[in-house]
Amino acid sequence: MTLEDILAELRLQREGARHAETGMWVASVLRERIAAGQLAPGSKLSEEALGEALGVSRNTLREAFSALAAEHVVTRIPNRGVYVARPSADDIREIYRVRRYLEPAALAWSPATDVTPLRLAVERSRAAREAGSVTGMADANQAFHAGVVELAGSERLTLLMKQVLAEMRLVFHSMAADPVFHAPYVEDNARIVELLGAGQRAEAAELMADYLRRAEAQLLAAMAGNGA
Amino acid sequence: MTLEDILAELRLQREGARHAETGMWVASVLRERIAAGQLAPGSKLSEEALGEALGVSRNTLREAFSALAAEHVVTRIPNRGVYVARPSADDIREIYRVRRYLEPAALAWSPATDVTPLRLAVERSRAAREAGSVTGMADANQAFHAGVVELAGSERLTLLMKQVLAEMRLVFHSMAADPVFHAPYVEDNARIVELLGAGQRAEAAELMADYLRRAEAQLLAAMAGNGA
DNA sequence: CGCCTCGGATTGTTGAACAATCGCCGAAAA
């Protein structure tokens, strides 16, 4: 699908725009397209072209850009424009730094004990693995880790985690992802749920920390090999 | 560096506004004023009046508003305007929820071991207590807790903590703060540094969690008594 | 071969205009 096709689609998609929402509406549309990989990392988002396609003025579009830049979905280079973010090795380290605090902490100290959503995510992971669906596994895995942080019951931590996971999707889009990257980790997730359900929170947190260290190392190695 | 460059810099610093930065400059000016309490919680920030006062257009001002709204420094009510945020009891609970994960996690799992900045903050706390300086104690206390999260070495966690602490300042500005609110906690901080320095991370984290629970309860009680 | 300048293209910012929405205030009805 070419960029022209996408612009054409976006042109059709504008209908429900209302007063006092246009900026956020544009942001959400771009967020979806980027998450789906239809706007590849590194793509330049021209104010003129996008504004024309979406039927919004440059000012409104820039408001959307500000929101996306704050989420690291997009990179703004002054006087040069905004580009779909292309996470660097340092960005990956930062992502996992955040996750290594958030996820074990949520497992160790959350008041919530309902692990049903986590169990479901593991189920979906396994089903996707059997079906050989790479995106299915990726989605289910993200749902699992988002669910872990949601145990904390904090809006801001949940939001931060969602943004970090969105950046993770960009990482996978940036490099030719290993089709079986997620496969080995499905059973780690299952074991974490098991430990958590049994009340062994410290052990669950430790396993999670270990999992995150391994995943980070694997991603960094893949990126180094794949070429920057 | 030529003389022309120096003249240009001075001109810019005096006038403050630079191409490609005006929006962020406005945001930082407002952020400072709000943090200092010069713009009280609940104050309406009229686009026309503020734009005129700062010498920027409404569009640029709105860009600054978007940034501040994302930080919860300001509340945006559609079609009604933006107001300096006035944190509710729920906001306080959310603030402490975030802190209760971030700060103990940083203490328990950070690779960094340089506690000098924390010691210094404790020193300043004590000096301010002796001098009877309420704002001095508040500032030193904030520096201490920011320093704890900085141990994690994560930009995003540090930023989140700074935003949460900025919201805490709004809490204190919202209610007639107890002048000795911080006093009892100075020695808690000192003990945390002591434990951390001795390598007793789990104990330090536990004490921090306990401290946060007590502070939250005290603030919620004060808010209930003080009247909404 | 490297440096510099110039021009084109794009972004940053402005001010004015119009549309949409809200709260207020007064009029009409109970």
Place this chain on the structure above:
DNA sequence: TTTTCGGCGATTGTTCAACAATCCGAGGCG
């Protein structure tokens, strides 16, 4: 008197067109 309803004024949301500032690359020059 109280309540409800509708119009009015004020403010925000959005667009538009213009100008200023900046970056990039293409030549011109030594």
